[in-house]
Amino acid sequence: MSLVAALLTRNKWRDVALDLQKNTAKAQMLGYSLCAMRVQTQHDSVLRSSTEKTAGALPPGTLQRTLAIIMGGGAGTRLFPLTKDRAKPAVPLGGKYRIVDISISNCLNSGLRSIYVLTQFNSMSLHRHIQASYKFDNFSRSFIDILAAQQTPAGSQWYQGTADAVRQNMRYFLERPYDYYLILSGDQLYRMDFRALLHQHIRLGADITLATKPVARHQVFEFGIMRSGVDRRITGFVEKPSDEASVQEMKMSRELLQAVGSDEDDELFQASMGIYVFNRRVLIESLENQLVDFGKHIIPASIKDRHVSAFIFKGYWEDIGTIRAFYKANLDLTDLVPEYSFFEPDSPIYTHPRFLPGSKINGATLRQAIISDGCIISDAHLERTLLGIRSVIQSGATIRNSIVMGADYFELGQTDSSQPSIGIGKNCVIDRAIIDKNARIGDGVVITPGGKSANLDADNYFIRDGIVVIPKNAIIPAGFWI
Secondary structure: OOHHHHHOOHHHHHHHHHHHHHOHHHHHHHHHHHHHHHHHHHHHHHHHHHHHHHHHHOOOOOHHHEEEEEEEOOOOHHHOOOOOOOOHHHOEEOOOEEOHHHHHHHHHHOOOOEEEEEEOOOOHHHHHHHHHHOOOOOOOOOEEEEEEOOOEOOEOOOOOOHHHHHHHOHHHHOOOOOOEEEEEEOOEEEOOOHHHHHHHHHHOOOOEEEEEEEEEHHHHHHOEEEEEOOOOEEEEEEEOOOOHHHHHHOEOOHHHHHHOOOOOOOOEEEEEEEEEEEEHHHHHHHOOOOOOOHHHHHHHHHHOOOOEEEEEOOOOEEEOOOHHHHHHHHHHOOOOOOOOOOOOOOOOOOOOOOOOOOOEEEEEEEEEEEEOOOOEEEEEEEEEEEEOOOOEEOOOOEEEEEEEOOOOOOOOOOOOOOOOOOEEOOOOEEEOEEEOOOOEEOOOOEEOOOOOOOOEEOOOOEEEOOEEEEOOOOEEOOOOEO
């Protein structure tokens, strides 16, 4: 049964049938949605069956001997101003989650229970979220611990890169007899069963395995590009290639395309996803130097004299490190059948359980909208919009193609009359915008990037990639036009 069918009662189905007779276009759209969801459910069932077989093929105890290391310390300058007061992995996602929840949930759903999160920049919000969200009982060895950058007798520098961050914490990683180290980025949106990755790593006898994603030619200039044969052994690497000659050399061969189930005539390239598996000894030896980054330094150097393997991943994956990518990934969730969905009962995304009341809608027009917990909406029009927790939208507001992140608390009792209340005021018009948490938008405010520069800094708002961003705790007075 599809997701829609599971949610609709028999009486509602009768109403839907009547509506379909009245509107052929709507019928076609809903029919497509139901069909696509059925296909997606069947596809997911096949993937789960394959994963179960793969997991069973792992040597006993492999998951217990694997340590996951999630990188959460970057400054996130490309995601500014959302990272003005928080670390990039702590930025809200999908209404009620944080970006870091994706990597942690992928680990938990893969059976990995030993996880470190490395933090450095604006880390308080990230620390608070992880500590409140992920707690194991006292009778297991499972843990999700935070390792913040610190001064030690061995050195007092901040993390200089991903490899340097791991190097500075090796004494903790080597305390237990882990055989494999899974190194992940904390700012990506994807769903992967790491058991399949570990299975290939062990089966091929690789020293290092990195996940790669097939991308089209126009995307190669954004990533580190790998070249491998049908045996998956990586023989070449180019960081963000800029000339046609080097790009052509990295193209996936017809044999490899056929092996991974793609059309032989496709022009695809393997982009590094920033996901690595190291054997214990190999990781130790790879860090006996001053190289600071895995993608730029460690991996290219290792290809020359080690068995480095590519795990080719064909599912949805998005690096949400820029405002444009973040905006698109969130709004794509409002599609009828999004490429990435949080409606996956067999591989859920975990987050902080807040115990908020159900959202209250006092009359509204909703079209492709996601409404998180604890929202209050009064006679508003929402179209392709995502509302975060505790969002308050007052009467007459129109919001299109926008993300409203909500609030950290309910504003109760007497408030300061000299400033607007938290949320969106009456008769506001908001289009192509990101409204960060606790923002106070006064009545009659208009927010749109139309007719403005694609990148602009102002006192209480920013424009990035043609998207207006209202920073956290900002105050936009009544009647203000952006």
